[in-house]
Structure formats: C-alpha cells, structure tokens
Amino acid sequence: MIEALSYEFMQNALIAGLLVSFIAGIMGSLIVVNRMVFLAGGIAHAAYGGIGIALYTGLPIFLGTTLFAIVAALFMAIVTLKQKENIDIFIGLIWATGMAIGIIFVDLTPGYNVDLMSYLFGSILAVSREDIIFMGLLFLIILIVLKLWYRELLAVSYDSEYASLSGINVKFFYTLLLVLSALTVVIAIKVVGLILVIALLTIPIYIAQRVAHSLLSMMFISGFIASFFTLVGLWLSYSFNLTSGACIILVASISLILFILLKGLK
Amino acid sequence: MQNNSPILTISNLNFAYEKELILLDINLNVYEKDFLVLIGPNGGGKSTLMKLILGLLPAPSKSIKIFSTTSKKVLSQIGYVPQNTNINLNFPIKAIDVVMMGAKEDKTTALAVLEEVGMQEHTNTKIGLLSGGQRQRIMIARALYNKPKILLLDEPTSNIDVDGQEQIYQLLKELNKEMTIIVISHDLSVIMKYANKVAHIHKRVTFHSLESLKKEFTTEDKHICEVELLQMLGKVQ
Numbered sequence: 001m002i003e004a005l006s007y008e009f010m011q012n013a014l015i016a017g018l019l020v021s022f023i024a025g026i027m028g029s030l031i032v033v034n035r036m037v038f039l040a041g042g043i044a045h046a047a048y049g050g051i052g053i054a055l056y057t058g059l060p061i062f063l064g065t066t067l068f069a070i071v072a073a074l075f076m077a078i079v080t081l082k083q084k085e086n087i088d089i090f091i092g093l094i095w096a097t098g099m100a101i102g103i104i105f106v107d108l109t110p111g112y113n114v115d116l117m118s119y120l121f122g123s124i125l126a127v128s129r130e131d132i133i134f135m136g137l138l139f140l141i142i143l144i145v146l147k148l149w150y151r152e153l154l155a156v157s158y159d160s161e162y163a164s165l166s167g168i169n170v171k172f173f174y175t176l177l178l179v180l181s182a183l184t185v186v187i188a189i190k191v192v193g194l195i196l197v198i199a200l201l202t203i204p205i206y207i208a209q210r211v212a213h214s215l216l217s218m219m220f221i222s223g224f225i226a227s228f229f230t231l232v233g234l235w236l237s238y239s240f241n242l243t244s245g246a247c248i249i250l251v252a253s254i255s256l257i258l259f260i261l262l263k264g265l266k
Numbered sequence: 267m268q269n270n271s272p273i274l275t276i277s278n279l280n281f282a283y284e285k286e287l288i289l290l291d292i293n294l295n296v297y298e299k300d301f302l303v304l305i306g307p308n309g310g311g312k313s314t315l316m317k318l319i320l321g322l323l324p325a326p327s328k329s330i331k332i333f334s335t336t337s338k339k340v341l342s343q344i345g346y347v348p349q350n351t352n353i354n355l356n357f358p359i360k361a362i363d364v365v366m367m368g369a370k371e372d373k374t375t376a377l378a379v380l381e382e383v384g385m386q387e388h389t390n391t392k393i394g395l396l397s398g399g400q401r402q403r404i405m406i407a408r409a410l411y412n413k414p415k416i417l418l419l420d421e422p423t424s425n426i427d428v429d430g431q432e433q434i435y436q437l438l439k440e441l442n443k444e445m446t447i448i449v450i451s452h453d454l455s456v457i458m459k460y461a462n463k464v465a466h467i468h469k470r471v472t473f474h475s476l477e478s479l480k481k482e483f484t485t486e487d488k489h490i491c492e493v494e495l496l497q498m499l500g501k502v503q
Contacts, residue, residue, distance in 0.1 A: 158354060162408075215357075
C-alpha cells in the first residue's frame with residue numbers, strides 16, 4: 001500500500017475519497033434528518049440527463065451535469081414546497097425522466113458511447129487534479145454555509161414549522177439544501193459513482209446518528225466513518241485488484257451489519 | 267376584572283382551505299391573564315384558528331389583532347407548543363438546543379426556562395431519550411425562551427399519561443400567573459379546573475365565561491355533569 005502512494009493517481013484517489021467522504025458525511029446528515037434520501041437519489045439519477053445532453057451538444061460534461069442537476073433540484077424544491085403530499089410521485093418522475101433523457105441523447109450522439117457502469121460506480125482511480133479542485137471548492141462552500149447558517153439549518157431540519165415562526169426563511173434553506181445536495185451528487189458521480197454516493201449518504205449517517213449528540217457532531221462523525229470505509233475499501237481494491245466503488249460499499253455494509261449486531265436495531 | 271382592553275381580538279374571521287369553509291365569522295376577545303380553552307370536534311377548526319393567530323396560515327387582513335396591531339412583529343411575543351412533539355425522535359439534538367432553536371443562543375435564559383418547567387436535570391439529554399411528558403416540557407420551555415406574553419398550546423397532553431397531564435396543567439396554571447394561556451384540549455376536567463374561558467369551535471365559535479357556567483351546571487351534590495356541559499358548550503347562544 002505504501003509504495004502505491006507514490007503514484008499520482010493513487011494520491012488523487014485518496015484525496016478525492018477523503019473529500020467525498022466528508023462532503024457526504026455533512027450533506028448526508030442533513031439529507032437524512034430531513035428525510036430527503038430518495039429526493040437526493042432522484043436528483044442523482046436525473047443528473048444522467050445532463051450527461052447525455054452535454055455529450056450530444058459538446059458542452060463540458062461537468063457543466064452539463066451540474067446545470068441539469070440544479071434544475072432538477074430547483075424543480076423538486078418547488079414541488080415539495082407546493083405539493084408535499086405528492087413528493088414521492090415527483091421523485092419517481094425526475095428519476096426516470098432524467099435517465100431516459102440521458103440515454104436518448106447518448107444514443108443520438110454519433111460514435112461515442114458513455115459507459116453506464118462508470119456512471120454508477122465511478123472510477124476513483126481516474127480522478128484528475130481538476131476534479132479535486134472542484135471537490136475542494138464544494139467542501140469549502142459547504143463549510144462556509146455551515147459557519148453562517150448552522151443554527152438556521154438545524155431549526156429548519158428539526159422543526160420547519162417552528163423555524164418559520166422564528167422568522168427563518170424555510171423555503172430558502174430548503175432550496176439551498178437541495179441545491180447543495182445536487183452539487184454533492186454531481187461532484188461525486190464522476191469520481192465514485194452514483195451508487196456509492198447514495199451508500200455514503202446513508203450508511204455512515206445511520207451509525208453516527210446513534211452515537212452523536214448534536215447535528216454538527218453527527219456530520220463530522222459521519223465524515224470520519226465514511227473516510228474509514230473509503231480508505232479500507234481502496235486498500236482492498238488495490239490489494240486484490242477489485243472494483244474500488246464496490247469494495248468501499250461492501251466495507252460500509254459489513255461495518256453496518258457489525259454495528260447493528262453489536263448495538264441492536266432501533 | 268376585565269376593565270382593560272383585549273390583547274387578542276379576532277373579528278369577523280372567515281377561513282377556507284381550497285373551497286372548504288373551515289371557519290365562519292369567528293369573533294373572539296382574549297384578555298390579559300386569561301386561561302382560554304378551545305374545544306370542539308376534530309376538524310372543527312381549532313388548530314386552524316391557532317395557526318391563523320400565529321401567522322402560519324394567512325389570515326384575512328385586519329381580522330386578527332394582537333396587542334391592537336396586525337404587525338407581524340408582535341408574533342415574537344407569542345409562544346407556541348405544537349401538537350405533535352414525537353417528530354424526529356432519532357434527531358441527534360440535546361434538550362437545551364431544542365430550547366434555543368431558531369433564536370439567539372443564550373444559555374442562561376435556556377437554563378432558566380428549563381428549570382421553570384422542571385427539566386434542568388435533562389439539559390444535555392438527547393431529545394429522543396425523554397418520555398412524552400418530558401419532551402412536552404421541553405417544548406414548553408422552547409416556547410417560553412423568548413419570554414412570550416401569550417402561550418398557545420395545541421393539545422399539549424395528547425401523548426401523555428394521566429399523571430403527566432396533571433403535571434403539565436399544574437405548570438400551565440403557574441405560568442398563567444405571568445401570561446395569557448390559550449390551549450386546545452378535549453379534557454373537560456381540565457377546563458373546569460384551570461380555565462376561566464371556553465370557546466367551542468365548530469366552524470363557528472360559541473364563547474363562554476366559566477364562572478357563570480359552573481354555577482349553572484353544578485348539581486346539588488356539587489358534581490358537574492360533563493356530558494350536559496359538553497352539549498351546552500356546543501350550543502349557539
């Protein structure tokens with residue numbers, strides 16, 4: 001493992017893995033306490049539409065995916081604020097429609113076929129310096145948002161009705177949460193893949209939720225747990241020449257099972 | 267007793283969800299240090315009325331005046347304890363952080379209100395580990411944190427055992443010395459014991475001052491017949 005660190009791709013993979021882990025720990029905590037896991041999942045899948053359109057039109061893929069995911073997030077924000085009872089239906093709608101748009105545009109793009117598998121599981125070993133800069137920027141933005149508005153986000157997440165009574169702009173913070181979730185998903189898709197993001201947005205959070213005494217500590221405990229999964233998964237992937245994303249998810253799942261066996265379900 | 271002007275005035279208030287009329291021509295005055303109980307059938311509009319007072323639902327202009335003004339600024343002088351306090355039980359948050367929620371952080375005030383509701387020992391307990399009654403006290407502490415002049419509670423004892431209910435109402439009685447209390451409740455014994463006013467809400471409002479009612483409905487053995495009372499409260503005068 002030590003000699004592996006001399007390779008730049010391995011260094012990049014480690015930095016990316018840690019950044020994604022902490023971003024997922026923080027955003028995953030917010031997503032879970034707001035019961036938005038499948039909303040985030042829907043946005044993540046819808047983002048595939050952005051990949052297809054970007055390929056077809058020749059836009060940079062990163063830009064296309066980001067714009068498409070943000071549009072999906074804003075659409076979902078409007079739907080949720082107006083028609084909360086139908087939210088499941090709209091999640092299904094953007095989930096399927098986004099993917100269908102992506103597939104059709106990939107079909108229409110001559111000569112190039114994007115690998116759906118790399119979209120689902122990503123390829124952490126192919127992370128570029130540029131990707132890392134984007135991830136670092138998002139991490140910074142999330143930290144700034146927390147520094148500025150942690151108490152507001154806490155109030156909106158715990159009891160949005162009470163938060164609005166306290167004069168907090170619930171709609172703004174809800175939309176902010178969805179847009180940050182969309183950015184998290186987009187950044188992570190290329191690197192670790194959509195499936196791993198959803199796993200990292202939920203498994204560490206479940207464990208952290210049981211031990212943390214505040215939302216803030218839950219965010220960072222989740223980040224550390226996710227980092228542990230990522231590092232162990234990468235090491236297994238390197239040592240046994242296995243797919244990295246799948247290794248990380250299995251490490252996470254096995255840890256979760258052990259945790260449940262030790263602490264019991266609740 | 268009520269020579270001063272009302273602190274909460276509701277006049278000719280109508281409210282409908284979509285096309286379904288919920289409240290019709292509601293008129294109600296609440297005075298300082300009143301202990302008003304809102305009763306009525308489920309779906310009769312009690313919670314809706316409370317949400318209109320709080321500004322959580324849009325009230326027609328000028329139909330609700332608090333401290334003689336319709337300005338939203340006075341809402342900070344109203345404390346609110348919502349009906350369902352069993353939401354988000356897995357949420358990692360300590361009692362004191364629930365109390366300070368959405369407002370400026372001030373631990374001294376938070377500890378003082380926790381003591382006022384008898385929960386100082388649970389300052390740092392995770393909210394999900396408390397019992398229903400304890401959690402209700404935390405929610406009352408949260409409502410008291412901004413030092414309100416009016417306290418609104420939506421069925422504060424619906425998830426609590428009998429002993430816990432009694433304690434909550436004892437606490438409200440204490441608080442009533444300092445502030446006006448408006449509470450939604452189905453419990454008639456509570457009304458007879460603690461309230462001084464009752465409003466029966468079933469689309470329309472029927473208002474009663476309890477002093478006269480108690481006389482009227484006390485039988486020879488000083489027992490109050492609750493069934494008759496309930497029928498009476500619902501009747502439009």
